[in-house]
Amino acid sequence: MYMTGFEYDFGDLIEDTVTGFKGIVMARTEYSSNIIVYGLLSRELNKGLPKDAVYMESSRLRLVTELDEELAKKLDKEITEKLTKELNKKLSRKGGFA
DSSP states (O other): OOOOOOSSOTTOEEEETTTOOEEEEEEEEEOTTSOEEEEEEESOEETTEESOEEEEEGGGEEEOOHHHHHHHHHHHHHHHHHHHHHHHHHHHHHTSOO
16 A cells, blocks of 8 residues: 655644644544545643644645744734824824714
8 A cells, every 4th residue: 555654743733724723733644545634632721631632634734833823923913003003194194083
């Protein structure tokens, strides 16, 4: 039987591109049909234990790095600040809300 190999390693932070669920790889399974399924543990805790554990096909997953999350937060903040400044500028020219 031909084995395709695994794209993600145990401990990787993975995101489901359909639902946005993020979890840590805790299991990997390859079926004879060459479909690879990953078991993901939620990073959210409930009484000290992972809140959820889900299994998803690899085709809907992507690797997330902490850098991705930090960059997303930074960009969100920068975009929000820029839009707020632009809105305030326009409002000051027009004398506030109409």
